[in-house]
Amino acid sequence: MKENLSREEFLKGIWRDNPVFAQVLGMCPMLAVTNSAINAVAMGMATFFVLVGSSFLVSTFRNVIPKQVRISCFIIIIATFVTIADYTLLALVPKVHKELGAFIPLIVANCLILGRQEAFASRYPTKLAVMDALGMATGFVVALFSLGAVREILGDGALFGIKLFGENFEPWIIMILPPGGFLTLGVILLFFNWFQQKKDEFLADVADAERGSR
């Protein structure tokens, strides 16, 4: 039972409550840095680290932090992790850091992270909070990667900088410009909602059929 509970917390973030496709949170990095797969993944990993780290700390100290100053405490914790991620990226992968620019410090303002602290980590035991954070962060990475991959393939004819098509491929430049981000996100959200609707209809049909056969 316990096992199922934490697995459930992990899985919900990836699909059912996906932070981007279902909750539509964290749109700023989502649209801004997904012009190539590598940028999207780097941004995703930085967010992953910050979210999991802060959820762990917030949940561990949830009984020590007075309710009146909880938001300030969450922000201090989040900002510390963001600074650590910022310097680490700058030291290890200066090229990627240059591309992401101001969007790494802006992780502090990502409502996905503060939202998870307020809605989940500050109310549940550490183990569940970490599972929830892992799931949500994985969902965010998956969403960023799918947007980044689509935009890089169409806009540059490449994936992770490796050319996929021959010389004759004419890159669809608009896809790596800002409008491409909106277009791709729109299409993906459309697909996600359509799929969700079909699934609900299917489940309703199954329920009807079961009732009829009884």
Add this chain to the structure above:
Amino acid sequence: MNAPAATASPSSLRLVMTLAIAGLLSGIAIIGIYESTLPTITANKARELREAVFKVLPGVTQMQALVYRDDALVVVPEPDKDEPVVYGGYDDAGQFIGYAVPAAGPGFQDTIALLYGYQPAEQRVVGMEVLESRETPGLGDKIYKDMDFVGEFKALTIEPEIVAVKKGTKTADNQVDAITGATISAKAVVRIINEAHAEWSDRYPAPGSEPGLEASEPADTGGEQ
């Protein structure tokens, strides 16, 4: 805070202490990560700069920073921040080859920062490398991705000034073929170099009397002057 506190409400002192401790721990963590990554970050930056200088000045294997103080170019191991600086490039034997000049100016979308190599003896630009830019991907970014354009700056007369002309119409030594579809970015690069040259050209000493190479590089911090 003057209102009678609800029974369960913690004291102000406790609230203040919680935030103070959180801030203190956060500060310690940040100082720790800053101190531990600083050497790598500085080394990365220095390496990037060296590579760029060696790229824009062919044949250069040693470099030193030069600043303009009291009407002369002087060697300074560690220039002040925000002080305009050029890099003198020298070959294996310590013979002066040329200056690598950092310059920046507005491009199509944001500031373009670049470095160009200048040989005072022939008054020629011998190389150009874009260090930072946010030009449109696929169009404006050709100022560093299009090797034909970058190659234009390998032998370019800078007097009276560089002129960007429509692609394929280059006729003189001081002309650069612009990029089709990215005229503004290409012209910006030319303008940035011209402006930087106008600023620096009077400051260079006569060819042949450039500052010599100081003994060793970073290790030496003995203040000249």
